[in-house]
Amino acid sequence: MSKILVLTASPRGERSVSRALTVNFAQQWGKDHPQDTVLLRDLGHHPVPHVTEPWVLGAFAPAEAQTPESKAAIAISDQLVEEFLSADRYVIGVPMYNLNIPSTLKAYIDQIVRVGKTFAVGANGYEGLVKGKKALFITSSGGSFQPGTPFAPYNFQEPYLRAIFGFIGVTDVQFVVADSMNQGEEAAKTSREKAETALKDLLKTW
Ligand SMILES: Cc1cc2nc3c(=O)[nH]c(=O)nc-3n(C[C@H](O)[C@H](O)[C@H](O)COP(=O)(O)O)c2cc1C
Incomplete structure (x- = not known):
């Protein structure tokens, strides 16, 4: 039993190519794997906040320097990190x-790339902490x-x-590209x- 976190980043609805391909894939995956949980986060229509000064305080300052604003800002990031880490696979329409x-997707990435949570800084440099996951990016472009x-x-x-x-x-x-x-x-x-x-094909092999 796996959890699939599906992110869409187009502000367009039915006209969006990346959204249609991503949501169709996720819906079919859910039908083929009824034991899996599929969670959809629509960043294009419901963006997450940008990083702010209180956020930076919340992420990097010691406990005694925290303010109500910094605690509130970082609480959103903590929830997004928790959701991200709870998933086994990511399907991301871009x-x-x-x-x-x-x-909108960059703002999400800024919320979930967190020292001590999704990466660490050790004696040998940076280390990613999000292990054993798979990501499928479904991209669309005009050219x-x-x-x-x-x-x-x-x-x-x-x-x-x-x-x-x-x-x-x-x-x-993996990348699936709908270009041109x-x-x-x-x-x-x-x-x-x-x-x-x-x-x-990926529905059978991913
Ligand atoms: C603000 C904006 C910037 C874009 N920039 C590029 C670009 O740099 N290169 C490109 O090939 N297409 C570009 N496009 C076209 C989109 O990538 C293309 O329409 C794509 O299908 C949009 O994804 P969607 O159909 O999921 O909304 C841009 C479109 C918009 C609205």
């Missing part, structure tokens, strides 16, 4: 925004950034997600169908 991830193409170096989304999730210990990651969404109907359709086929 639109590309300005070559990277939407700020194409496939390896080997002229625009590949502009893709800061996939390298960043690999780096930050790897930093906290989530190294078993703004490159004409045919290219968008072909790319979306390819992503749907890849996700269908």
